[in-house]
Amino acid sequence: MRRKDEVGWADPAVLILTSLAGGPKHGYAMTADIAEQAGVTLGPGTLYGALSRLEERGFVQAMAGEQRRRPYRITAAGAAVLRERLTAMRSLAWTGLSRLDTATA
Structure with missing residues:
Protein backbone atom coordinates (compact mmCIF):
# COMPACT_ATOMS: atom_id res chain seq x y z
CA MET A 1 0.00 0.00 0.00
CA ARG A 2 1.50 3.33 -1.02
CA ARG A 3 0.30 6.85 -0.39
CA LYS A 4 1.53 10.04 -1.99
CA ASP A 5 2.59 11.47 1.38
CA GLU A 6 4.74 9.97 4.12
CA VAL A 7 2.07 9.56 6.82
CA GLY A 8 0.49 6.11 6.91
CA TRP A 9 -3.18 6.44 7.80
CA ALA A 10 -5.26 4.27 5.51
CA ASP A 11 -6.66 0.93 6.66
CA PRO A 12 -7.12 -1.28 3.58
CA ALA A 13 -10.37 -2.70 5.00
CA VAL A 14 -11.88 0.79 5.36
CA LEU A 15 -10.72 1.77 1.87
CA ILE A 16 -12.20 -1.40 0.35
CA LEU A 17 -15.51 -1.11 2.19
CA THR A 18 -15.75 2.56 1.21
CA SER A 19 -15.16 1.64 -2.42
CA LEU A 20 -17.78 -1.10 -2.32
CA ALA A 21 -20.28 1.25 -0.65
CA GLY A 22 -20.54 2.81 -4.11
CA GLY A 23 -21.57 -0.51 -5.66
CA PRO A 24 -20.08 -3.91 -6.53
CA LYS A 25 -16.59 -3.90 -8.06
CA HIS A 26 -13.89 -6.35 -9.05
CA GLY A 27 -10.32 -5.98 -7.80
CA TYR A 28 -8.97 -3.71 -10.53
CA ALA A 29 -11.99 -1.38 -10.26
CA MET A 30 -11.57 -1.20 -6.47
CA THR A 31 -7.86 -0.42 -6.83
CA ALA A 32 -8.59 2.36 -9.32
CA ASP A 33 -11.43 3.79 -7.20
CA ILE A 34 -9.31 3.77 -4.03
CA ALA A 35 -6.40 5.42 -5.83
CA GLU A 36 -8.71 8.13 -7.21
CA GLN A 37 -10.60 8.78 -3.96
CA ALA A 38 -7.84 8.36 -1.36
CA GLY A 39 -4.57 8.64 -3.26
CA VAL A 40 -3.61 5.17 -2.02
CA THR A 41 -2.46 2.33 -4.26
CA LEU A 42 -3.17 -1.11 -2.83
CA GLY A 43 -0.96 -3.88 -4.13
CA PRO A 44 -2.61 -7.18 -5.12
CA GLY A 45 -1.46 -8.96 -1.96
CA THR A 46 -2.85 -6.24 0.28
CA LEU A 47 -6.12 -5.99 -1.66
CA TYR A 48 -6.90 -9.68 -1.90
CA GLY A 49 -5.64 -10.45 1.61
CA ALA A 50 -7.96 -7.79 3.02
CA LEU A 51 -10.85 -8.97 0.82
CA SER A 52 -10.37 -12.51 2.11
CA ARG A 53 -10.48 -11.34 5.73
CA LEU A 54 -13.52 -9.16 5.05
CA GLU A 55 -15.30 -12.06 3.38
CA GLU A 56 -14.50 -14.39 6.32
CA ARG A 57 -16.07 -11.83 8.68
CA GLY A 58 -19.17 -11.48 6.51
CA PHE A 59 -18.48 -7.84 5.58
CA VAL A 60 -18.18 -8.46 1.83
CA GLN A 61 -19.55 -11.13 -0.47
CA ALA A 62 -18.04 -12.44 -3.68
CA MET A 63 -20.45 -12.47 -6.61
CA ALA A 64 -20.51 -14.56 -9.76
CA GLY A 65 -17.86 -13.24 -12.10
CA GLU A 66 -16.86 -13.34 -15.71
CA GLN A 67 -13.57 -15.08 -16.50
CA ARG A 68 -10.95 -13.83 -14.03
CA ARG A 69 -12.86 -10.79 -12.81
CA ARG A 70 -14.80 -11.57 -9.67
CA PRO A 71 -16.87 -8.70 -8.28
CA TYR A 72 -17.51 -8.18 -4.59
CA ARG A 73 -20.30 -6.36 -2.82
CA ILE A 74 -20.57 -4.91 0.67
CA THR A 75 -23.00 -6.71 3.00
CA ALA A 76 -25.35 -5.11 5.53
CA SER A 91 -15.03 12.72 15.22
CA LEU A 92 -11.27 12.29 15.43
CA LEU A 97 -8.61 20.09 13.21
CA SER A 98 -10.03 22.02 16.17
CA ARG A 99 -6.83 21.51 18.12
CA LEU A 100 -4.73 22.65 15.15
CA ASP A 101 -6.86 25.78 14.80
CA THR A 102 -6.42 26.52 18.51
CA ALA A 103 -2.67 25.88 18.38
CA THR A 104 -2.15 28.23 15.44
CA ALA A 105 -4.38 31.00 16.79
Missing part, protein backbone atom coordinates in the same frame (compact mmCIF):
# COMPACT_ATOMS: atom_id res chain seq x y z
CA ALA A 77 -22.89 -6.07 8.28
CA GLY A 78 -20.05 -4.48 6.31
CA ALA A 79 -22.05 -1.29 5.81
CA ALA A 80 -22.78 -1.10 9.55
CA VAL A 81 -19.11 -1.56 10.46
CA LEU A 82 -18.05 1.01 7.86
CA ARG A 83 -20.58 3.56 9.12
CA GLU A 84 -19.33 3.08 12.70
CA ARG A 85 -15.67 3.42 11.67
CA LEU A 86 -16.22 6.48 9.47
CA THR A 87 -18.25 8.18 12.20
CA ALA A 88 -15.38 7.64 14.65
CA MET A 89 -12.89 8.92 12.06
CA ARG A 90 -15.02 12.03 11.48
CA ALA A 93 -10.74 14.52 12.39
CA TRP A 94 -12.92 17.24 13.89
CA THR A 95 -11.00 17.08 17.19
CA GLY A 96 -7.63 17.18 15.43
